[in-house]
Amino acid sequence: MAKLHVADRASVPQGHGVGSSAPTPDVERAGGSPRRVRFPIGRRLLPGASPALALFFSIRLAGIGAIALANHHHGHALFKGLATSWDSRWYLHIAEHGYGTRAHVLATTGAVQRDWAFFPLYPGLIRAVHTVLPVPWDAAALLVAWCAAGVAAYGVYAIGHHVYGRAVATALVGVWAALPHAVVLDIAYTESLLTALAAWSLYSVLTGRWLWAGALAALAGLSRPTGFAVAAAVGVVAVREVIGRRGRVPPGLWIGAALAPLGWVGFVLWVGRHTGDLLGGYFKVQHAWDSRFDFGAGSLHFLKALLLYGGRVVYPLALVLVVAAVVLFCLLCFDRAPLPLIVYAGMLVLITLGGSGPYASKPRFLLPAFPLLFPIALAFARSWRVRPKHVLLVGSALAVLSLAYGTYLLTASRTPL
Template structure:
């Protein structure tokens, strides 16, 4: 935040509410009926805002109404509080995993906060809120607290589409646990997908009330493509971007390639270190969703933040090193992250 304040002549608040942040603030203030905006095909489309999930705007509106805080302040407070819950959850997750410890948990928090686009956890974006719910859902899975896993996963489904990865991981873990936990895993199995399915269905009912249930569930994906040129293409767009980036002189493109490559490497390390399979499945699915979509390529470092489980082996490894090694590693990551966030939000003039 301090580095961003120094780098940004437009002002800190302006940068913390940029790009998607403005959409969330508009939805919080006026709902989804904001009028027609030009979509990715340059057609006026009144349904474009519905690509953004309602959980975060609802919390902004609620906090603003109950405290009298302005929408901007409310949005940043929600992100800050969610970030604290995420940090507490990550510290716990780092303790309860195989080979974990209190020190590993604290290092996991530090590494997560020092991710390349860690600044987004302090912005009017959904990452902090989603990650807080995701980490507690995964804690529920590992501790076999299935009600916690199901409720947190259901709420995460109202925040962003990454909840699909979380829901699949939680449901698979619940199914596998049926033999040992029997009916105790049922709440997670039933609740996990409800938030995501409810919003997708609700969107379909508003946009295509005459369509069938299946078509209504697909409506959100159609809006993503129409409004934001985003769809799952199996990684074709990402592959093209990699080829173009490696032959260009665009700094942000090369940095994005480095982050994507680092994420794939972290998945390999997590697999080799035998990370608990529900955590590995969740991280892998987030990675697949990110790399497999044609979304804005320079936003992918931000979209990879929810794959925090892939940082666990690094945290455990650092916890077994000397204190000076751990401190220097985390401090270096934090400095690089601060610069990366400032560069992405101020020097880079396009959306992230």
Template sequence: MVKAIGMTVFLTLLSHTGDYLKKEPGRGGGANPWDVLGTWDGVWYQRIAENGYDPQLIPLHGFPLATYYENSAAFFPLYPWLMRLVGAVTGLGPYGSGIAVSVIASLVAAAGIFAIAERLGGFRAGVIAAVIWGLFPGSGVEWAVYSDSLFVALSAWACYCVMTHRWLTAGVLALVAGLNRPTAAALIAAVSIAALVALVRRTDGVARPLTAMLITPWGLFGYVAWVGWRMGDWGGYFKLQRGAWNRYFDGGASTLRTIMDVITGHWTFWQSNPVPDLIAIALLMALPGLLVLLWRTRPPLVLWVYTALTVVTALSSNQIFGNISRYLLPAFPLFIGLAVALRRVRTSSLVGLFAMPVIAAGWYAGYALFELGIP
């Protein structure tokens, strides 16, 4: 219901402005409002689902920020594989299959977030955390042709399995997540560190934690190695990310520099988009408080490591600043701390508290991301 209301507002805003009709198809434009949900990264996923991969590093000249042509190998394979499977079973095209996978995955993710929050703070906390998942800035990609919902579904349930000592399942989920996004490195590290601690303490024997720790990285390593092999350059994936998308680790230098530019009103930085950039600033201002609330719930080690590495990864890379809301979306334990803090609030007050975000999410998490920025 929460997502449906937000999506209705998003599509209404698209229809009201009609700006999507003036934009290039695949870059925020299309023939219909709902086509916007399959643009930007969604175009690449649809191409992969239809045509597969052809990893190449093709030099590009004359552009200061780009040294290679864009290539589909930058996008991990799990999501388009599932799109192709759903298409084969249902007859849906790449767009419809992508939306179907994302919607189902978003519900699985919500269930995983609920399960974790319920263990830490009770039933009400679980419900509130699941609602926040649907309202968080950046949540507009949850029902789009994007892999984010699938990644959070895998991450949430992997963490839950660690919390309930289901080590083999946690390891398999982390391995599979490594085929979905490079940021799965945070999940892989979290599961591995938790398994190592259990191994040292002998709380769950030896075989299961050890097996989980050993299998987690091979999805991520395998795909990056395959891309490198196909390109004839073992560092090919990372060269493509930097040379075609200008994405690379810089220790947070670009994030800090952009924060200074935004708060001083200088919009001359790479891919500046005022509305998404200001939303990112607001989220960064709230981040310390969300971390404190999470700490007060006394979360298990796996959640701490996963959250910390997800936040560090999001803030330590050169990227489109306005996308910070999307890059922090996988840090779902942040929702849980807030949910536990709100669990004692009366239901009528909670309804009033969430009423406006439920409606406004169609703008700040949808329209602002897809039409006023680049998701």
């Protein structure tokens, strides 16, 4: 996709913020000095956020409805499928019983898969909700995941609004809600939690709120193994600011940059301490799950097997989505997106390409990489001004296909998410 022409950019507000020389709509000039506007979490939402959030929840509620119909057709309970699919059972067990209480021995290799592979923030929030509210464990898990999805959608909108304006931000939220693997936002998984923390940490970086950026990045590092991508984005931009200003930066920047990696590093060291190998214990735990960075060797082996022997629809589509992510990342860089968004999305793409493990899960790993969707959102926003009916038709068709595929993944496919 080509970059917007000058005329297009004039009608699509933008503000690349930190890491770019473009104007920032969240900073107003008064008397020659910058005046920062309020953080967009309070009594009032950002302009245009309500329709965007309504679009997001409409799509995801339709997804839950489709899953309910499919489960009813197969004679399955709705909430059992949403709260206890694949890895969800591990999170629920950790929330109820703590770490070091569950292990699974693979019959094929004899590897012992332990619960230490799962990061603690999500099960900790499940336990907190279950303690405070009179709800069962599975309902608490879904409540946390669904609330996180809503916060994530608003964070995605906030970044889109800050960078390009209302139209692109709305399209960005809609596209993110209708991704083929967005069904993960409906179940007890951690992608919604990571996206929420990442979006608001990156927004804090873009608006110069370094303490918030560091604290939220630290929490993101406690949510998923890929959460350290947020800390990497905070750290790279902090280094750029220090170099650009020759060290004359506010104290909050130093503190935020120092806070950012503490969550991920702290949990890795904690697992290492409990396994008797401080620096390598966590990675040994992950190796038993066939999760390691092998510089793409596993991906190449999968591609060879897919070309020679073929596979179910899940595998070719996973390959298409990964390739699309690489193309979108190149377009994101070509359009000179803000540096924190490029670093964050680039880290997730790099981890996905270079990591081992089930290839069918790779599109799920990319779900939190919402900055990759900016080129698509820009195309939708530009087309909306010319052919709104066509945009509605294409968007609706894509959403229906996504919901159908997500329902298949959760109710009919035997491939792990």
